[in-house]
Amino acid sequence: MKKYAFFIIILLIITGFLPAQSTASEIEALLETNTVTYAQAVRFVLDAADVLSTSNPEEAFRYAVEQKWLPQGVSPGDIARLDGISLLIMRSFDLKGGIMYSIFKNPHYAYRELVYKDIIYGMIFPKMTVTGENLLIYIARLLDINEALEEN
Numbered sequence: 001m002k003k004y005a006f007f008i009i010i011l012l013i014i015t016g017f018l019p020a021q022s023t024a025s026e027i028e029a030l031l032e033t034n035t036v037t038y039a040q041a042v043r044f045v046l047d048a049a050d051v052l053s054t055s056n057p058e059e060a061f062r063y064a065v066e067q068k069w070l071p072q073g074v075s076p077g078d079i080a081r082l083d084g085i086s087l088l089i090m091r092s093f094d095l096k097g098g099i100m101y102s103i104f105k106n107p108h109y110a111y112r113e114l115v116y117k118d119i120i121y122g123m124i125f126p127k128m129t130v131t132g133e134n135l136l137i138y139i140a141r142l143l144d145i146n147e148a149l150e151e152n
Contacts, residue, residue, distance in 0.1 A: 030132030039076035041085055041135055042069075048139045049092040064088060071107045083107035083126035085135065086114045093142060114138070117145070 030036070030044065039057035042064045046052040052063050061076045069091035071084045087110040090097060098116070101109040107126070114120040119141050 027136065030136055033132030035079045035129045036085075036132050036135055037076065038070060038074050038078050038080045038084065040132075041080045041130065042088060044135065045085075045088050045092050045139065048143070049089075051092050064092070067091065080130045080135075081107075081126070082120070082124060082128050082130055083111040085130050085138070086111040086120065086126075089114065089119070089138065089142065093146075119145070 026044075030040070033040070037057075039061045043054065043057040043060040046060050046064065047054075052060055054060050058076055061070075064070050069088050071081075071087060074084060084107050087105075087107040089095070090101070090110040090113060091105075095113070095117075096102075097109065097113040101113050111120070111126045115124075119138050
């Protein structure tokens, strides 16, 4: 029962920050997705970061590639890895990082920054694939932390 309450809280947090065109059906579809593609992740993350609001995942992917917010050589249909999603989150939310991330701005150091910031936690490793559920959790944690920082 606690697991369902946790997901309801996450959904409420996320839907409070996303524009109206992001529907509950999209969030539900993400929750049911075992492996998110880069196109799916980019569309959702850019919308959550209030960077680009589009219903077209390929358009969002092109934008992220132009901004150099994704690892080199990935394509829209590739299965998203945690280090690549970390870079996308760090860049799209314009998060500052430590010295190594500031110098290199690569997926590995972006992943380490999100672990350090407690956005990513648990038994994870940078090359693992990302589920829709995990993507929603990372975004919800980030938005929650940002909101707490703004209140102080």
